[in-house]
Structures are given as C-alpha cells and as structure tokens.
Amino acid sequence: MKDYLVKALAFNGTIRAYAVRSTDTISEVQKRHDIWPTTSAALGRSMSAAVMMGAMLKGEDKLTIKIEGDGPIGPMVIDSNAHGEVRGYASNPDVHFELNEMGKLDVKRAVGTSGMLTVVKDLGLREFFTGQVPIVSGEIAEDFTEYFVVSEQVPSAVALGVLVNPDNSIKAAGGFIIQVMPGATDETIGILEERIANMEPISTMIDGGLSPEEVLSSVLGAENVEILDMVDVSFKCNCSxxxxxxxxxxxxxxxxxxxxxxxxxxxxxxxxxxxxxxxxxxxxxxxxxxxxxxx
Structure with missing residues (x-):
C-alpha cells in the first residue's frame, strides 16, 4: 500500500477527520539520516501530524513546525504543504533508550517535557500566522492536541504512531486527527470519546494493513464517514x-x-x-x- 491521506467529514458534517499512512515516507527519512529507533518514533509522529496539518491548507500554502524540547533529540523541524509533501529532521538522530514502562519507545524522554511547539503557516499573506504552545507531554500526539485546542480553538483528538523493526527500519507509521466542529452534539462527542478510548494503537492498525479510510471507519463508524478527498503523501525536499x-x-x-x-x-x-x-x-x-x- 502506498502512502496517502484522506480528508473526511462525519456525523452530518459536525466532525472533521484526517488519517494518513506514512510508513514509506518516514522510512525514507530514517534511511537518509540513519536515525535510531526512539528518534524515528518522535520525528515520524511529528511528520505524520505535519502532513495532515498540511492537508488543512489550500493551494500553495505551507507550514513549518518546530518542536524544541529539553530532551537529547534537540529541536525537530518539519515542513509540509497542501500537496502531501513533507520533509523533516531531528537535530540529533542518534538517540535511543530502553522501552518505557508501557513497553513502548520512550519518546517523552527523548523529546523532553519542557519546551515549545511552534507552527508557522505561510498562507500567501504579508504576515505569517504563528501559533505556539508549551510542550505538555513530549509524546507528540498530546502536544498537537494541546496546540489545536489552545492556538486554533478546535477541540481535537490526535493519534500518532511509529513501529520500528529490530534493524532500525520503519515497520509502520501513520495517524489520525479528529476535530469537533460547531454543531456537534454531546451524544456525538460521547460516542467518539468511547471509541477512541477503546481503539487499538494507530501503529498497530497501520501495521495490520488498515487503509486510512478503514482507520477512520474504525474510529468513527463506517456508517458515519464521508470521504472528501485522497492525497498522495511523500518525502520531498525543495532545496536546490x-x-x-x-x-x-x-x-x-x-x-x-x-x-x-x-x-x-x-x-x-x-x-x-x-x-x-x-x-x-x-x-x-x-x-x-x-x-x-x-x-
């Protein structure tokens, strides 16, 4: 399956949703930079979020995300646009720790729990839009959730995941962003909260072969989802x-x-x-x- 993302609406347009498979894209970055597993998880999660946020833009708009925590990875910088193109790097790619108490890659320790997440959007206007929030967990998904609520005033659920093989290659990567729009009922929000609380990890879903559409169907209920668009996703650097x-x-x-x-x-x-x-x-x-x- 190639990398791509989908944009969707659900529950009569009161829920906006994005889901992405980014396995090959994150694998490209891992190979270029020879990244160690914990850094792969941190950067891969961040790039998956960035490419979905790029899909929220239009035309030639683009954005840059900087995650600067107090952990050993140092600053991570990611660029994306409305065409599914993304690139990113971590200042120190050679960071890896033993698995955490949950048996997962210790992204929090690598990123740090103090610092800032900054999003700069180039919307073709004279001034760039800049949103900035403190890092709240270092696990990346929670930090983007905080960004959407605080900086864009959009209640959101963000799930991001990366599985790394024993040889450091990328096994699976992807994520979803679910956003509550005006008009969403308490019942709808309750259904979403229950589904998200009981779902499999997103990396497991991607590794199991679920497509972005199937991920959203699993989270939102197939009968509730209306797919609006599909966009190919790839690593692309515009340097010259x-x-x-x-x-x-x-x-x-x-x-x-x-x-x-x-x-x-x-x-x-x-x-x-x-x-x-x-x-x-x-x-x-x-x-x-x-x-x-x-x-």
Whole structure:
C-alpha cells in the first residue's frame, strides 16, 4: 500500500477527520539520516501530524513546525504543504533508550517535557500566522492536541504512531486527527470519546494493513464517514543549488570574499535531505558581480 491521506467529514458534517499512512515516507527519512529507533518514533509522529496539518491548507500554502524540547533529540523541524509533501529532521538522530514502562519507545524522554511547539503557516499573506504552545507531554500526539485546542480553538483528538523493526527500519507509521466542529452534539462527542478510548494503537492498525479510510471507519463508524478527498503523501525536499546560492548572495560581498580567501570555495548542506552543494571560486566571484550590479 502506498502512502496517502484522506480528508473526511462525519456525523452530518459536525466532525472533521484526517488519517494518513506514512510508513514509506518516514522510512525514507530514517534511511537518509540513519536515525535510531526512539528518534524515528518522535520525528515520524511529528511528520505524520505535519502532513495532515498540511492537508488543512489550500493551494500553495505551507507550514513549518518546530518542536524544541529539553530532551537529547534537540529541536525537530518539519515542513509540509497542501500537496502531501513533507520533509523533516531531528537535530540529533542518534538517540535511543530502553522501552518505557508501557513497553513502548520512550519518546517523552527523548523529546523532553519542557519546551515549545511552534507552527508557522505561510498562507500567501504579508504576515505569517504563528501559533505556539508549551510542550505538555513530549509524546507528540498530546502536544498537537494541546496546540489545536489552545492556538486554533478546535477541540481535537490526535493519534500518532511509529513501529520500528529490530534493524532500525520503519515497520509502520501513520495517524489520525479528529476535530469537533460547531454543531456537534454531546451524544456525538460521547460516542467518539468511547471509541477512541477503546481503539487499538494507530501503529498497530497501520501495521495490520488498515487503509486510512478503514482507520477512520474504525474510529468513527463506517456508517458515519464521508470521504472528501485522497492525497498522495511523500518525502520531498525543495532545496536546490540555486536556492542556496541566493542565500550566499544574501550574506553580502564581504563574507563571500572571506569564503574565497579562506577556502577558495563554499559548501552548503541541506539539513532535510543531506544533499551537499559546492560553489567554486568562479561561482562565488559571479555572486559578487551580481551584488555589485544591483548596487
């Protein structure tokens, strides 16, 4: 099964829902960065949430999420957009602990329980929308639940999961976001709370072969769900030599001349995909001429 997400409504439009299978996408990131299991769980959960949040956007809108806890992973940064494209990295990918008392990967210990979760949305306006909440658990799903309630005033249930194989590869990854819209009855909310409290872990559902549609049917009841859209999900990095070149130009003539004097070249590395771009002396001198022609 390929990675994709679904958008849905339920209970006569009073519930909005998203579900994603992200196994291959998280696997791509794990392999690129050679990530250890606990970090894979933390970053994978975060990326699954980010790609579903991207699906809440429109057109060319995009968002960036930064989770900066006091744990050894350090800051995690994730970008996503409305087209199911996502990329992310953890500052320290080589973090792993023994399983916690629940027999699960100890994401809380790796992320930390103090810090901030920040969401920055580029909606094509002059100003970016920024929402920020304190980390409440470090388990990621609870932290996004807090974000939706506090920053966007939307009561939400967020479930995120990643299963990691003994060889550190990704076995299953995915999640869902269920949001309560105006008009939802207490009865509907009660049904949802009971279903969510008694459901299998989302990672187990994905590992068992359930599709995103089947996940939502399991959580919401098949008779209540109306699927609105399906979007393919994939890892995609938009870095390029030109983009980094523009960043070098932005450093100014003095710093570029120092690069030439010290190293005779410059090298830029992408944190997201680990691609490296080298700029020789001739290219750097070309940037200086470009700066001079603008002044």
């Amino acid at each position: 030599k030109e983009r980094f070149g523009n960043a070098i130009i932005g450093l100014g003539e003095k710093e570029i001349r120092e690069m030439i004097a010290e190293d005779g070249q410059a090298e830029a590395n992408c944190h997201f995909c680990l691609e490296s771009y080298v700029y020789d002396k001739e290219e750097l001198e070309g940037y200086i001429h470009e700066i001079q022609s603008r002044s």
